[in-house]
Amino acid sequence: MSKTLFITGASTGIGAATARAAVASGWSVALMARSEDKLTALVDEIGDAALALPGDVTDLPQVEDAVAKAAAHFGGIDAAFANAGKGLDTPGTENGDPEEWRQLVDLNIMGLLYTARATLPELRKTKGHLLLTGSAAGRNHIKGSIYGATKWFVHGYGGNMSDEMRDWGGRCTVISPGMVDTPFFDTPKPDKIQPEDIADAVVFALNQNPRAELREIHVMPTG
Template identity: 35%
Template structure:
């Protein structure tokens, strides 16, 4: 028996990258998947790839009405909802932090933090019925200072939000956890061909992450293997939070330590 046999997940921002990898992983482990995104054609292609156990729905995650409609469509199709994967969000590059306008702050918070809260609100009545769970894709930016202030603040807000939901609904059997990725090779980097090679040098494991690395973590936290884990943030980040790679600090050539 696979971990998601008989279970249904809804994945936001599933058109590509991490979201698509998560949907494929859940389907590969026997689950049905509601794949949502503004890019309607791409999620339709993904649903066609996954077959009868997938449903594609166009969703603007900043619209509560869209989120409610997607949940309703998924429950009508599959009869239940067991897992919500909050993957939507984007790093909106703005001015220097001291010059960021209120409108720019609201844009980032709405897209990354408020949308996650509204997704949970839309899914929660069904998750209470199934004693399901939520996995939110945050970032190491929510755990340490890597720049992009507004994005980082929104990602940090997801951690606090998750802990509060976990405390509030733990007695109902609904779990809430976070995966915090480091740099992941997604289409967002396609126009910066050398950037990932440079960033890989910062990671003790010597590479940036792949979407499948995050999908594996989501599958763990979203399954019964993590039945006693809630309110937790799981960094999946190649060791970057331990500090930059020590490779460049290794002595080159003959080395003699003086006593």
Template identity: 35%
Template sequence: MTGHQKTAFVTGASTGFGAAIARRFAADGARVVAAARRIDKLAALAEEFGPTVLPLQLDVRDRAAVAAAVDGLPAEFADVDVLVNNAGLAKGLSPAQQADLDDWDQMVDTNCKGLVYCARALLPGMVARGRGHVINLGSIAANYPYPGGNVYGATKAFVRQFSLNLRADLHGTGVRVTCVEPGLAGGTEFSVVRFQGDQDKADAVYSGVQPLTADDVAESVHWAAAQPAHVNINIIELTPVAQSFAPLRVHRDTD
């Protein structure tokens, strides 16, 4: 990285994609605000990179806390160049008619509302400086429905459309927007959270498969941010080679 030292603000930075993304930016010389609910999980990151990483305890679902966190950033971290809206989750895989409404609320509150709270808090500064980049973590679930994906897929469709609409709103400001949409990815807490801590169920998702890794996703995020200022990468969709498309299902009467 030459010239201006970038500052990245990464949500959900304690594990998985977020930790890998924070590490990738820090390794490239950027300052990183590593935000997560579990600040203890950020200790290793801060120890590895020292004062260039600022651990920040933050629940993105808390609108007031997001605003206060951004307003309270130390001067050397205040001019955020790249916001990586990574915090998100899937809860449950039940059909809609059996799903837990608390799970649905948690997904909407984190994947949609938390994402827009962070964007709204940081965008004014980016626009004022005439530079910046919002990178939202979506999912192929936004585009390819699957049984049990109901609200999770819908929240990621929101992320995609919000990203596109941000591009329209930010026309002429110099601020860039990218939506990164990974497919099957392992080595994170994603499936453990989805299955309420059932490690066996989570492991079965990746049995016999080489999924994407957190580092693969981090590399895509970093690559989008590393493009020249006149280049905007609108959407990145990536899947492991082992994952492809299936035919539409057809239900047939048996009588």
């Protein structure tokens, strides 16, 4: 019986690439994102090992409902990848848009916390694995970056969750990419990391011996 990975932000980019890589490695995947048409197309591509769960990760009841459906469909959840996130169109504090900040915090921080809150009861049953999408921007100071500050939260929270989850045999890994060629950016970045590179890092962390916890995988482009 295959293990099950719950992924948010699963319809494109890193999330979709991770879904494909995880299934290729023998996992089943429960895929949550707002884009129902893209999710459906991805599940049609992957087949029976995938389940589409359209929903908004910034709405806790929707996340809880998606997790319940995933656990019922696959018989449990062995890992969760809190991957959904966004950047800012108008960076900076003086010139930034406070409403856009709210949306950023709701997705990059609250959405991640909701994913953890909803999945931890299932992960506790399986001594499972929580993975979080951090960023190089969460490891280095960038002039005035509010986006980067949300990723500093992710890195700090990931370390804290590692210490909490080890009490019951669980693991937490922060996946920390540099610039990735995904729809996150308005223009293509073909010389940077590809989503498949990050997907490989996620699967590598998942497939470690249960006695070993990779607390962070930091991936930077060579170009």
